[in-house]
Structures are given as C-alpha cells and as structure tokens.
Amino acid sequence: MTIKLDHIIVPAADKVAAASLIAQLLGVPWSETCNVGPFSPVYVSDELTLDFAQSPESFTKGHFAFRVSPTDFNAILARLEAAGIDYRSTPLGPVDMRINTNHGGRAVYWSEPDGHAWEVLTVSYARQPSGAAPTGALQN
Secondary structure, rough: OOOOOOOEEEEOOOOHHHHHHHHHHOOOOOOOOOOOEEEEEHHHHHHHEEEEEOOOOOOOOOEEEEEEOOOHHHHHHHHHOOOOOOOOOOOOOOOOOOOEEEOOOOOOOOOOOOEEEEEEEEEOOOOOOOOOOOEEEEEO
C-alpha cells in the first residue's frame, strides 16, 4: 500500500498573511480562498497542500520540514534573507544566521509568522542509513 500525505491544516492568527509569506518564501503558488473549507491553501507540490486556517485562539505551534534540492535551498535562503527574516541552525535554538550541515546536507530553520518552526533541508536526517554517523558543521 502506498500512503501519501495530501494536506495538513496549519493554524494561523492571519491565514492569508501566513499563507502568502510561506508561499513566497518557498516559491510556490497559493490562494486567499479555497473551494472546500475556510482555508488559504499553499500548494507545496502536486501532492501536498498546506491549508492555513484562521485561529481566533492560541494554538499549539507545529514543526514543518521540507526536503528540497540544493538549488531550491539556495533560492529559499535568499528569499529569507531578502525578506529580513532571521533564521537559525537548530529547530528551537537562538537566531544565529547559520546553516546546519550536521547530516551531510544543509538545513535552516525560522519561526514566521505564528511561531511555527519552519525548516528546509537538503538531506533527510530522519532517513539516514542505519549506523551512519552525522557529518558536517555549522556554516555562516
């Protein structure tokens, strides 16, 4: 059986602003409205949609990680920098404007717009071969 994640609902204080920003940073299309439900969808790929939902109350912060090509990583990092968004080399650590290379690829994290932890990475640390030791260091 093949199982694929189709969509996920992302709570936001302002669904349109949140969807617009994430779509712009990732370089993917989005819409202010959705044909099904009260969402502002971000079309991450042909197989995955982030449905931003307005949340009038406080909500649990999520962690969203996207594996991208090195070329896409460079483009996303450039858009983060152009937008003046601080990033970091660890999921919840302090802003250090560094790139994590601990797993043989590159990763950066940021917390915009609602405190969710967003991540782009070029190599999946979750899918490392068993017994493989992490490699690399942090880069500016």
